Amino acid sequence: MTSIPLHGANPVPEISISPEALSRGRVLAILSITVFLALAAYYFVGVDEGMTSLFGKTMVIHEWVHDSRHFLGFPCH
Amino acid sequence: MEIRTILRGAGAGAIAGVLAFVFARIFAEPVINKAIDYESGRDDVLAALNKAAGRTVAPDGPEIFSRGIQSTVGIATGLIAFSAAMGALLAVAYLVMHGRFRIRPRALVWMLAAYGFFGVFLLPYVKYPANPPAIGHTFTIVQRGHLYLVMVAASLILLAAAVVLARRLARRYTMTTAVVISAVAFLVGYGVLIGLLPSLGDLSANVAATNQFGYARAATETPQPIVNILSTPITVGGVTYQPGQLVYPGFDADVLWKFRWYSLLNQVLIWTTIALVFGALLERFLAAGGRQKKNKRAETPTPAPTEEPVPTA
């Protein structure tokens, strides 16, 4: 998939090899989507229907993850 | 490559979440149940007192799911989702950072996990510790939410700044000196941060609530003993309480301590599991990939790490 055999061993991508350059945008997209999804999970477990609410104050998500919200250290109640 | 690394991170997180769920079932749920029992009793007493005194009675919270749901699949969902998200973020952090450090992949994963544990959990927890149900006033949730997220963001930024500082200083001084100087700088910054942010009990809404039953001036929102705050006796449930007399005790200190201690241990468990599992999966993955490519290219000398992010591929 890439020409880097070992992470950390060879930080600079080889400019001469085109697959690296071609996949730069794709890699950025993958990383961004992952960060977005992870932050969304963090938000729905820890914050939604408490301090702010994205889809109305139904309290369904809040009540479902309620115990973990407390136990993970988020403010609640 | 990236997707498979991220999947390994999220997978390690999911495993950590399952372990956290087992831990929570054994240690947290009994404490949570005690806290909820206290809360129900307290709410009943408050409602009766306010009714007897002709004051407004606070409405009950919603009960959408039974405690049986909340304490099993509910807490499992939250713990696994949180841990998987942290594992995925760790994988992204690894992919972005791995070109900048000449260390074993596993060691970098461990360092990033330590960064996550401190920044996401422990440093915010020192200022605003985890609370069981019954602790936390509904009318301050917006401020408390903002303050908590500010603590998380500021802790992550301060820690990152300390690491950057240490690396810069290490060029000029010995490693020990660099680490000590940046650690002191971090502690000063962190001290200022937690000094500036308000204690929850000092929020204006909480100060304003001190003239109500069950609230008193305090540093936190931990439920205070309910006393008769009126200047006249009050009769509730056939019992007459003199002014200043105790009606219902404050929150049990041992229950609070246990909950916070288990909450801390739970996060240690989550981040340690992510670090060990993701580190091991990653090195196996890299070793398999490296073997295939080994004869394709010769070892190139590693350039010195730079402060600029190296584009990752």
Ligand SMILES: [Zn+2]
């Ligand atoms: Zn709650």
